[in-house]
Structure formats: structure tokens, C-alpha cells
Amino acid sequence: MTLLKRLRRDVAAELRAVKMNFLHGGAGGLTGWRGCLNLSYMRATLTISLPPLLRRDVSRAAKGQHMTESEFVRDALRRRLALDRFYSLRERAVAQAQAQGIYTDEDVFKIVS
Numbered sequence: 001m002t003l004l005k006r007l008r009r010d011v012a013a014e015l016r017a018v019k020m021n022f023l024h025g026g027a028g029g030l031t032g033w034r035g036c037l038n039l040s041y042m043r044a045t046l047t048i049s050l051p052p053l054l055r056r057d058v059s060r061a062a063k064g065q066h067m068t069e070s071e072f073v074r075d076a077l078r079r080r081l082a083l084d085r086f087y088s089l090r091e092r093a094v095a096q097a098q099a100q101g102i103y104t105d106e107d108v109f110k111i112v113s
Contacts, residue, residue, distance in 0.1 A: 050058065062072035102108060 058069055058072060062069045065072065067075070097103075097108075102111070
């Protein structure tokens with residue numbers, strides 16, 4: 001099942017649950033309620049081990065940025081993955097450019113000017 005189909009299925013199930021619980025006066029519900037819908041999805045947990053000094057550095061850096069340690073590590077992972085994607089794309093672009101005889105910024109300027 002594709003991600004889009006799963007998302008549609010999950011949203012439909014969430015909407016049915018909201019309709020049953022809130023619109024029909026379910027437990028704690030409000031008859032006629034027309035509020036906003038906040039969807040949340042389960043997260044996967046990844047357990048890692050860190051040397052004590054690295055753990056201390058993560059904790060200090062997170063506090064310094066007013067983040068939880070989890071937020072800090074997620075942000076660091078996002079940045080690292082983006083950097084890896086950038087270098088991968090750059091490597092392919094450089095190879096294609098060199099195949100066309102483009103080696104320097106001056107070569108690029110000659111083409112675009």
C-alpha cells in the first residue's frame with residue numbers, strides 16, 4: 001500500500017472517530033462540535049548509545065538552544081541527511097559538467113554569459 005493510500009485511510013479513520021465521539025455526543029464529546037482536527041501519527045523510536053562525553057555535549061548544546069535532547073538530535077540528523085544529499089547531488093553534477101568540459105567557474109560564466 002502506498003504512503004498516500006495509507007494516509008488517506010488514516011485520515012478517513014480519524015474523521016470517523018471524531019464524528020462518532022464528538023458530533024454524536026460521545027464520551028466527553030460536544031453535540032454539534034465543529035472544531036479543528038489535529039492529526040498525529042505514531043513515531044518510531046531509535047535507541048542509540050553515546051559515550052558519556054558526547055552525551056554531555058548533546059545535553060549542553062540542547063539546553064543552550066532551548067531544545068530537548070530529542071529535538072536537538074532530530075535536527076542534527078536532518079541536517080546531516082540534507083548535507084549528504086547535497087554532496088551526492090554535487091558529485092553527480094560535477095561529473096556531468098566535467099564530461100561536457102566544464103571545470104571552473106569561468107567555464108560556467110562563459111556558457112551563461
